[in-house]
Amino acid sequence: MTETNPHIGDVSRDKRPTAIKGLIFMLILVVVCVGLVLAATRLRSEEGPKIAKAAPIPMTVQVAPVELVTAFTLNEAYSGLAEARRNSALGFSTGGRIESIAVDVGDRVQRGSILASLDTRGLRAQLASANAVVEEARAAHSLAMSTVERQRKLKMQGHVSQQAVDEAEAQADTALARVEAAKAQADIYRVQIDLSRITAPFDGVVTSRMADEGTIAGAGQPVLDLVEAGHLEARIGLPANSAARLTPGETYDLKTDVGTVEAILRSVTGVIDPAQRTVAAVFEIENKGQVASGTVVRLTMQRDIDEPGFWVPVKSLSTASRGLWSIYVAEPSGSGWKVATRPVEMVHTDGDRAFVRGAVEEGERVITDGLQRIVPGLPVEPRDVHRAAAVNGG
Structure with a gap:
């Protein structure tokens, strides 16, 4: 049997931590920490506080x-549109088949030019018939006048009574009335033939074409749009106090995207628009070739502010x-x-x-x-x- 050494258990028992040893370790740790704090405080007191000595660089x-x-002088600008004075939607007063349209969009036309026409073969046939009726009525009237002359001669010779003369004169008047009625009917067909053509009411530019040849156009149906090219006017809304400083008849400069144009002030309405709270001034643009209809124009006015x-x-x-x-x-x-x-x-x-x-x-x-x-x-x-x-x- 192996003998157990009684001193081995005592050695291992001595190596275990005791309360006294832990207390001693804590005291040592506290002493070390206090020493470090005192050293740091002494070092900081020797160096002094950190103070910035350099001033910041100015920005x-x-x-x-x-x-x-x-x-000061205030420049006020007011805008408006340069528009044609007249813009017409042209059409036929009576319906029918369109025979020809002589213009297209963008064409410039002169007053009185024929722009479009209807097929008038039916109207011309009716006019020819009406002219024949006129000639027939004229012949009847001529015969009636001859009868009147003969009855008057016979009355002077005593062969007929006054009643016969009166009856002849009444028939002559009736024949004359038939002549006038036939002529009026013929004139109606002539007017219808004239109205079967669209003529330019003023010098202008064709801006729209809504039909082509062969179309059956209704009475009053627009076929062409014509905008007057010779006269442009600009309507500009201004406050009442600014409009009061304008003088009708004087020339003003209006600015556009293509430059400055001269315009004559035609009138100032003097009535305030309830929606815009402005007064309309109407200008006539002189150099019309530089500005197209629909161009935005601006009037600049100076006002002194005290x-x-x-x-x-x-x-x-x-x-x-x-x-x-x-x-x-x-x-x-x-x-x-x-x-x-x-x-x-x-x-x-x-x-x-x-x-x-x-x-x-x-x-x-x-x-x-x-x-x-x-x-x-x-x-x-x-x-x-x-x-x-x-x-x-x-």
């Missing part, structure tokens, strides 16, 4: 100096409260510049610039761009955009 911004004015203020770019404005706006200016600060705000009120906008008024002095530098990058108090380096443009141009 370069573009500025424009304020130029105060006591009034309002103090100054012009700034629209992009230099930022919204503020109570309907006001704000601008940023570069104001002196020590040896440099910093950003400051100024509240302003917008008076008028004109394209990419605005006329404003506010507590701004002459010559102050308004920051014109990059507003999203700046805040009040930020150091900046102003750059005059007007001066830079002059230097670059020179």
Whole structure:
């Protein structure tokens, strides 16, 4: 049998951790941590707090100096359409088969030109019959007049009574009436033949053709559209106070996409349109060949506004409260510049610039761009955009 050593169990029992050993380990750990904290505190006290000694670099911004004015001139533009004075939809007064159409879209025609015609063979046959009736009536009237002459001679000789003469004269009057009736019937057919043709009522341009040869056209059915080419007029709506400054008979310049044309003011209606709240001014365009019907024309008028203020770019404005706006200016600060705000009120906008008024002095530098990058108090380096443009141009 193997003997067990009694000292082995004692050794293994001594290596187990005890409460005293754990306490000693915790005390050592606390001492080490306190030492590290004291060392870090001493080192920080020796170096001192971290303080930024270099000033931030000022941001370069573009500025424009304020130029105060006591009034400004406003250019007002009003639009209208240049249209033909007359525009007719032409058709036949009676129905029938279209025999010919002599024009097409875009053709220029003169007044009285035959543009289209119907088949008039039936009407011409009726006219020939009516002319024969006229000749027959004339022959009967001639015979009746001869009878009247003979009866008058016999009356003078005493061979017939006055009643016979009166009867002959009545028959002659009846024959004459038949002649006039036959002539009127013939004239009806002549008028129908004339109305079977479409003639140009004025000089113009054919803008539409709605039928071709062989079509059965109804009475009053439009076949051609004719627009007057010799006269154009423009109707432009203006506010009543602006229309009052126009003088009928004077010449004004109207701007179009193809240039400027001269127009004579024919009249001002003087009646305010309830829908548009404007007064219509009618202009006659003189150089008609340069402008096509339907062209947009614009009348520009100047109006003096007695309002103090100054012009700034629209992009230099930022919204503020109570309907006001704000601008940023570069104001002196020590040896440099910093950003400051100024509240302003917008008076008028004109394209990419605005006329404003506010507590701004002459010559102050308004920051014109990059507003999203700046805040009040930020150091900046102003750059005059007007001066830079002059230097670059020179």
